[in-house]
Every structure is written in C-alpha cells, then in structure tokens.
Amino acid sequence: MTVDLTSVDAVLFDKDGTLLDYHATWMPANRAVAHALSAGDEGLAARLLARGGYDPESGRVRAGSPLAAGDLQDIVDAWATLLPARLTQDPDALAARIDALFIRHCVPTPVTALDALFDALKARGLKLGVATADSEAGARASLGPFGLLERLDFLAGYDSGHGSKPGPGQALAFCDAAGVAPERLMVIGDNRHDVDMARAARARYAIGVLTGTTAASELAAIADAVFEDVGFLTV
Structure with a gap:
C-alpha cells in the first residue's frame, strides 16, 4: 500500500x-530492574527476564511478551509468582516500586x-x-x-x-x-x-x-x- x-x-x-530503539533503551533497564528485585540472586534475575519474554540465546525480547508489549501491570503479573512473598504481599507497592525502578534505569x-x-x-x-x-x-x-x-x-x-x-x-x-x-x-x-x-x-x-x-x-x-x-x- x-x-x-x-x-x-x-x-x-x-x-x-x-x-x-527498544533493545538499546530497555534491555539495560530490564536487566537492572530484574537484578534489583532479585537482591543479588542471579538465577532469579534470569528467571524474571525469561518470564518477561527475554531470550538469552538471541539477546532479544519476544514480540508480544510482557516486556515488549505489556503495560506495568502485565509485567507485575508475569513476575509476581517468581518473587518472594515480602515483595508481593502489597501488589500496589510492588507495582510502584517496579515503575520507579524502570524510570530510574531507563536511558532512552x-x-x-x-x-x-x-x-x-x-x-x-x-x-x-x-x-x-x-x-x-x-x-x-x-x-x-x-x-x-x-x-x-x-x-x-x-x-x-x-x-x-x-x-x-x-x-x-x-x-x-x-x-x-x-x-x-x-x-x-x-x-x-x-x-x-x-x-x-x-x-x-x-x-x-x-x-x-x-x-x-x-x-x-x-x-x-x-x-x-x-x-x-x-x-
């Protein structure tokens, strides 16, 4: 057309x-947020990224996945079941923390x-x-x-x-x-x-x-x- x-x-x-540019802007932020939430647990950080749609072999985020196309709540929902209870007992506080982390770590x-x-x-x-x-x-x-x-x-x-x-x-x-x-x-x-x-x-x-x-x-x-x-x- x-x-x-x-x-x-x-x-x-x-x-x-x-x-x-999605990957130049957001992959450093995605990694930083996942590591902040995992408190140094590299395995948990990797699982969070994978649940969000990141493919470590290609180094890219899958189209349509929470990290690629979802809003904040989609990302929170994808990650909540992997996070410790101390972080998930207040869903609103968790969402606010994740949003603040993304804003802090995003370098557009x-x-x-x-x-x-x-x-x-x-x-x-x-x-x-x-x-x-x-x-x-x-x-x-x-x-x-x-x-x-x-x-x-x-x-x-x-x-x-x-x-x-x-x-x-x-x-x-x-x-x-x-x-x-x-x-x-x-x-x-x-x-x-x-x-x-x-x-x-x-x-x-x-x-x-x-x-x-x-x-x-x-x-x-x-x-x-x-x-x-x-x-x-x-x-």
Whole structure:
C-alpha cells in the first residue's frame, strides 16, 4: 500500500520500539530492574527476564511478551509468582516500586533526531501524539530530554485514563484532543498491539517499524506498510 501523508491530519506514535530503539533503551533497564528485585540472586534475575519474554540465546525480547508489549501491570503479573512473598504481599507497592525502578534505569536511545523529525511534521500542519504501554510519568521522563513534550499535542500512558492497547481508547482520545477524525489518523508502532489499536479505532493507516521487537514478516502480515524506522516520514 502507498502511504500518502497528505491524506492524514495527525500521527500517533508508539514510544518504545518506535521513537526509542527498544533493545538499546530497555534491555539495560530490564536487566537492572530484574537484578534489583532479585537482591543479588542471579538465577532469579534470569528467571524474571525469561518470564518477561527475554531470550538469552538471541539477546532479544519476544514480540508480544510482557516486556515488549505489556503495560506495568502485565509485567507485575508475569513476575509476581517468581518473587518472594515480602515483595508481593502489597501488589500496589510492588507495582510502584517496579515503575520507579524502570524510570530510574531507563536511558532512552532515540531512533533518529526526534526534535528535527517532529519539527518537520509540525511544519506540515500535522497533529502529533504518543500512545504508550508505559506509564505517563515514564513516558514524560524518557521523551522529555529530547524536547518532545512541548512538541506533542497529546501523550497517553496506560494509566492516563484512556485504557490500554490494543483497545482503541488512546487513539480515540488523541483524535478528540486534536480535533481529528479517525479516518485522518496514522498510527505508527513496532508491535501487533499498535496495529490492533489502529484497526479498533478505524485509523486510516496502521504502520509498522522495525526498531522494536517484531519481525518484518510478522508486521507485514498485519500492517498497511512496514518501514525500517520513522525516518520514512521525512522522505
């Protein structure tokens, strides 16, 4: 399918694996959080990573796994049965601790010069948003250093009140906030959850990129088009 930017008024980006290189950004953080929770138990840390979707042989996280596509609660649920009772007796405290650890250890690695990309898109009159499975606080912490927060018309995490992917809530909330019809919306992501959200919201385009955890063949089977990264927007 040919992607025609003149047929859209808004672009909604996934964050991790789309604006930020997933493995460069999150594998160091995943390891650090797993080791912090395991208190030096290397075996437990390895089991936590594996339960989250990490494959030590390939060094990559499996597409669709909790660490790749889940929100904080998905990760907490995946790890809780492996953790000692002293950590799991208060689920809310455990979730807050894991979220704080991820924010502390995340060192975001952008896939391109994001400020220049966003400026170019804004110059075309496009509304820009981010919809992520991360918390809103986590999203602000990882995107803020690149000057993106002031360039965005919308930002939503799983805890922003619009639901989680693959439901349409975040995409439809962006359309409402931006005053854009869903059929004039392009959604860009690295995961099936992003494509499913776009379809559920009846967006014009569901675009896949290869800077995350999903193989090109898998994305090509479900997305309208697949590109190496978001740089295709400025070609």
